[in-house]
Amino acid sequence: MTTHFSTSTVEAPVRLEYWRDVICRTYVSVNCAPLDMALDAHVSVHALGCAQLSDISSSAMTYARTAESIRQAPSDDLQLCLIQGGSVAIAQSDREVLLGSGDIALYDAARPFSLHFAEQYRSLILKFPRPMLAARIPDIDRLMALKLSGDSKLGLLVNSVIRESVRFGEPGDELIAAQLSGSVADIVCVAIENELSERRRGDLRQLGQIERIKRFMINHLGDASLDIALIASECHIAPRTIHRLFASEGTTAIRWLWQQRLSTSYRLLAEGRVKQVSEAAINCGFSDFSHFTRAFKKAFGIVPHSLLRRLH
Structure with a gap:
């Protein structure tokens, strides 16, 4: 289902309040500061499996997500x-990037x-x-606020895929959408990771070790x-070296592995790549299904069966 919102449907005095409510419900809780007295804004929101694709236009505006808004309305999208x-x-952490027509960037x-x-x-805007x-x-956290140029080969490919996804509309079949x-x-x-490989040219030996692990x-x-013993x-690579490498990223090897297992199981279920929860669990190294469901x-914030139910 496609949903449309427009400030033209409400009276001028309440347009900013209306638009902020639309933005917060559609994307994430933010503060909105219009840079033009005559606020004129529109958005069409399309479901795309577990993702969301929207086409938004507006007069000049600044949106800011603060630590306070994160506390009040957490989101991990x-x-x-x-x-x-x-x-x-786009500014996030210690980066700021300027995007022009066709350019692409992620933010968290x-x-x-x-x-x-x-x-x-x-x-x-694609929300994943x-x-x-x-x-x-x-x-993926290292890729926020990095520009993928719309003029590059991969940038042109992403532009084409996303624009065509809007034109395609919403598939009637939830499995096809997923x-x-x-x-x-x-x-x-693929496109964004290419940007990562170009930006990370620091300590090549350490980078090579941790990437291999x-x-x-x-x-x-x-x-x-x-x-750890088997991985080492x-x-x-010595176990102590593995501990040191992952400590430099603020984690441990086993915690990182655990996060990848959970993320991959989510992907398998959300995109209809498995037919049973147990299949996702086994493919990702979980032998205790009850433990998997709790984790x-x-x-x-949801049980794995709920993702399958959306597709069947």
């Missing part, structure tokens, strides 16, 4: 902005950010549950016996 007209400055609803549209703009992208790019959202996420992640764990998610043996609910 990742959002991708594709500019169709105008420009936007779990951390403060600001979007500054200095002029009339139009953009496409974090596990959909985290299962594809394990270090599979389509997964395909879009695949293409987005992560790749091994991803390739063996279904092995319930994975532990297979990767020919899944704690991580995502």
